[in-house]
Amino acid sequence: GAGVSQSPSNKVTEKGKDVELRCDPISGHTALYWYRQSLGQGLEFLIYFQGNSAPDKSGLPSDRFSAERTGGSVSTLTIQRTQQEDSAVYLCASSLQRYNEQFFGPGTRLTVL
Amino acid sequence: KQEVTQIPAALSVPEGENLVLNCSFTDSAIYNLQWFRQDPGKGLTSLLLIQSSQREQTSGRLNASLDKSSGRSTLYIAASQPGDSATYLCAFFLSNDYKLSFGAGTTVTVRA
Numbered sequence: 001g002a003g004v005s006q007s008p009s010n011k012v013t014e015k016g017k018d019v020e021l022r023c024d025p026i027s028g029h030t031a032l033y034w035y036r037q038s039l040g041q042g043l044e045f046l047i048y049f050q051g052n053s054a055p056d057k058s059g060l061p062s063d064r065f066s067a068e069r070t071g072g073s074v075s076t077l078t079i080q081r082t083q084q085e086d087s088a089v090y091l092c093a094s095s096l097q098r099y100n101e102q103f104f105g106p107g108t109r110l111t112v113l
Numbered sequence: 114k115q116e117v118t119q120i121p122a123a124l125s126v127p128e129g130e131n132l133v134l135n136c137s138f139t140d141s142a143i144y145n146l147q148w149f150r151q152d153p154g155k156g157l158t159s160l161l162l163i164q165s166s167q168r169e170q171t172s173g174r175l176n177a178s179l180d181k182s183s184g185r186s187t188l189y190i191a192a193s194q195p196g197d198s199a200t201y202l203c204a205f206f207l208s209n210d211y212k213l214s215f216g217a218g219t220t221v222t223v224r225a
Contacts, residue, residue: 105156
């Protein structure tokens with residue numbers, strides 16, 4: 001079946017602009033995660049959704065970052081007033097339930113000029 | 114905070130040699146662990162998931178072991194091929210957490 005998909009694959013924006021990144025998880029997966037991978041750094045957890053429960057936002061680096069998940073499926077990560085340090089690859093993953101095997105999408109490479 | 118260390122950071126071997134990739138962690142309260150590979154400019158591909166009650170997991174030429182008492186996991190890749198060239202990452206769930214803690218990865222180059 002289809003894997004996790006993300007769009008766009010690449011996004012170049014100017015400092016101060018808002019961006020939206022989209023994630024389509026595997027159908028039937030209740031858990032959805034966003035991670036960030038910066039050049040020379042490891043993967044950093046951002047936010048976690050489980051079903052209809054309130055998300056765990058503990059990994060979001062600032063209040064410029066927000067995310068929502070509509071209908072327990074598609075998720076959107078929004079970054080407001082982008083800064084150059086936001087440049088990174090943003091990865092989405094889903095799993096059947098929490099603690100289960102996580103499957104990652106191809107990522108969105110964000111470049112803030 | 115869980116510390117996950119992968120050694121070596123980089124490895125270059127001739128084709129056909131067996132690969133041994135190490136991953137160590139500081140907290141023994143591991144629930145599950147997962148090994149991934151990442152090709153340049155791509156997302157992560159899941160290779161193996163070892164549940165906390167298991168000691169090892171095998172898939173084709175890949176074998177991963179888990180020793181919680183010593184805080185180590187090892188990924189073995191038999192008879193390496195140039196197509197195995199990639200960065201390999203280990204990641205853990207803690208028993209009281211649901212997000213993966215990642216190591217920095219081992220970048221493998223298999224020379225033809």
